[in-house]
Amino acid sequence: MLRLLPYVVRHWTVYLPLLCLMVVEAFTGIFFAWFLKNSTEAAIHHETATLEWTLAAGMGFIVLTAAVSYLTTYLGAKAISLVKRDLKTDLFNHILRLPTEHYTKYHSGDLVSRLTHDVGNISGAVGESLLNLIRLVLISGFSLIYIFTMNRVLAVSCLLFGPVAVAIGSAFSKAMRKNNSSLYHYLGQVNSFLNEAFAGHLVVRAFTLESVFAKRFLDDSHRVSSLEVKSAQYMGTLRAGSSAVGAAALLFSVGLGTIYVSKGYITVGALMAFVSLVQQVVQPIRGVSGQLGNFQRSLAASERLWKIFAEPVELDRLHEYRGSMDVREGLVTRGLTFSYDGVAKALLNVTMRAPVGQKIAIVGQSGAGKSTLFKLLLGLYKPSSGQIWIDGKAVDQMAVDELRSYIAYVPQETILFGGTVRENLLLGRPDASEVEMIAAATDANAHDFILALPKGYDTDIGELGVRLSGGQRQRLAIARAMLRNAPILLLDEATSAMDAETELFVKEALERLVHKRTTLVIAHRLSTVRDADMIVVLKQGQVVEQGKHDDLLARGGEYSRLYRLQFQNRGTARKSIDDAV
Template identity: 35%
Template sequence: MAYYSRFSPFLKPYLPQMVGAAVLVMAVALVNLLLVRLAGFLWDIITVQHDLRSMTNAIGLFLGLVIAQGMLAMGHSYLTAWVSQHILADFRIHVFAHLQRLSLGFFAKRRTGEILSRLMNDVSVIQSTVTETPIDSAKQLVTLVGGVAFLLVMNWRLCLLILMLLPLLVLVARMFGQRLRSLSTAIQDQTASTTTLVEEVLAGIRVVKSFVQTHREEARFASQLRTALEMTLRRAAVLAVFIPTITLLTFAAAAAVLWYGGRQVIEGAVSPGDLFAFVLFAGILIGPFGSAARVFAQIKEAQGAMQRVFEILDTQPEIRDRPDAIDMPPIRGHVRVDRVGFAYDPRQPVLCEVSFEVRPGEMVAFVGPTGAGKTTLVNLLHRFYDPTEGSVTIDGHDLRMVRLDSLYRQIALVPQETMLFGGTILDNIRYGRQEATEEEVITASRAANAHDFILATPDGYRTLVGEKGVNLSGGQRQRLAIARAVLKNPRILMLDEATSALDSESEMLVQDALDRLMSGRTTFVIAHRLTTVQRADRIFVLNKGRIVEEGTHTSLMERKGLYHYLYTLRLEELMADS
């Protein structure tokens, strides 16, 4: 129940509406009871009293109650839907906002499909249980209490036959509840795995087709579905026994009531109308009993969903503002890395004793073999991670002591795999500065050599880029990313192999745009392109997490160390390609 108490803040803003829906649905239940009792009187009027006037009045009252029931039902249905959808939206926004605050390390350890499943599927299960179930339970409560009250007044002996079922129903519910909860959690986990598989295959559909792996992916998907199907069928088997067992017990009592009541009618102790109403009441009470079993199963399922969602909400970001953090002043660009060490896994260090200093406006390049720690070092400079040892300072401010937003606003990252968001070209360039005017966007696009190709698209700056920019070439996406960075006007620029995946013509346009962007800014570049490295003011050569060489292109070539080897190797590859 701890999870449900934690959900209560999302219910509080809508408690008046929930109470209103509950009152309406309780009124519906009360009208239903009145209709049943009126049906008993009407039966006696027709079969015993033979009174036409009384029958007409009773039928008129019956129709009036039916109309009132319909009006009340319409009101509670709309109000219940309004409340549940608002709570669903609020909670999803809360979970999504928390996800965005989490550090990169969280996402590195989890698959996207699993996170999506928790945000969409599990939240829907929770919403249904905590909003619709209580309102429906209010209806069932009125039905149960009112029905039992009518039955006690009419014939307490008959009523006790039904009430004897209650302890047995609770026992059956407890027996099945634990099994249902574990199966529901397993099904939700499997659904997340299947969603992840679909997301991966669709994201990499070109690779799947190119390597002729469609049948393999179909087999993987079918295997995941078979596992989910087996779990779902096991839960269905439990439910198939659970609900009919309770229903059978309820109808057994109803049969006993019919036998005992019928004998009393024959003996003249009870009127036919009373027995008719009593049987109807007994039938109505099946609803609360059956609903109790169903609600119990839903609660167990929601507990599994809550456990998964609150696992995310209980995860605290590793990178966050300290209570005494200050806003980062306007950056000049003096960066100092002092004896920095870092490891994603404590058993496998990535960086060891890394130290260097960069002056404002200086362009430095990180070079080294794959796995040397270049991208990790850029992540530390951006403060996507904190070093496990040492410190990173900008203009004398330890990055751990400044507020993240104030730091990020003055840094721009242009990665190799450019991320464009669904929407127009204009939306993507404005991503870092929503308030920018179209003139400012056009100026940034010109600086990024993007303006001409943008005008050549069907709708210019309002052309939709497609999912992840699928409608644009690699070079065009890269130039849009540069335009986005130009518009942001950062003081520190980070380029993560920004031209390594482009053809020569695209690289020339992108490199020209980058030269304008880097002017007057402290710039860190991870690059395999020889031209980019040659223009660097200084080059840091990394190997196995350490800086093994430092200098200009000329001095490093004269030293004939690792940089000379990597540069010569790359030059030979280019000559072989040509």
């Protein structure tokens, strides 16, 4: 609650009127008791004038009650909406600033669940349940004060049942929150599973996994359902106990009140007022159980949010595009060492140089450290030791957005976002003009196929660009990098799985992209790096060879072995195909 308090205080202009309205609402219960007392006694004593103005006051009371009910409903909903908006914004911004390794720690579906389901459930702690708890306490407190003015013995008799109700609520609160925490944890897992199932639907169909996935979803649903039923059991027991205490308090108090009337201690009108006030005291005892259950659900949801907020961020602020930078000397790494787990070295003492305008190829077997090197160059991870320089300036002394303003990145697996072609291209440079965007698309051999789409540049490409072919998505990624116009290009070669015509289009686009840029390319097919100015060979995270294609072949080392192995495998595969035909 202390962590949620700043979000409440931030919108005090909404919460303060709400508190004032709840005070007024609490007084309406007292007014109703006063109305019963005075109208009953006026009727018994045939005081027509008193009865008339009492009834007129009652009419005004109805109008006031309606206005207060409308305003509390409206302001309560507004307060909840504002707090949830701020929580979602702060949580999403916090997630965006987390270090890269945290995106492997948390499943994307679980993060989505926290942003949607958990933030949605937190409304009880900052809105409806919290406000109702305050309202019930005010109503009960003001009613008790009025009863004290009427008869102290009756007031004390009402108070006797309070500790019993508190004890029942306390007994179930912790159990309910623990159960709800488990429930929200499994709901996050279910969301993660659904994300994977829908994203990988082609594999599900191809491998006939429908029944396997259906059974897993059924098992997860059973687990969630059992926790929901358990939560309902806790809630039912809490309500039953609270209702029993409330009914006992009402029965005892009314019984005592009738005795007082029979003995002449209080009037019939006072008894009517007393019964009404006891209802105002008992109602919170009954109602607090439901509100307490909702409140505990909200606190369980908030605990999952605070676990994310507790993760240390990598960035001190959200970064924005700051324009491309000029490079005059190039990029250098010296003694670059990195480990993911603190034990095994993914990179060890990597030293290399990428002069301005040259193409540097990074080759090696799978797991040699090629992708890890790119992640360090992008600033996604920090090296355990060693340093990266751009134009003689150490990368660790740059702001992250400054570092990335030097770099354009084209991944092997193209990543596009839901939206239009235009929106995806402008992610490379948001301030680019229409002419610049079209020029980049043209250079990437993408302009013609874009115009052939139903709405051209304003065509929605679907989730992750699913409505485009692989080659089209790759050319859009190249156009996005061209539009960024950064002097250093990190290129993960991605033409090996394309047909000949598409590969030709992509290769032509890549040739234009690397022109006059300092390029580091991860080469999966060694035949594509013969023209590289320098080839850096990685093996088990270490640089074992550097040089040009012909020189490395002549040495007969690791590069020569990889080259022979690749072409031998290709020849064997071709012979097998020919034999099969």
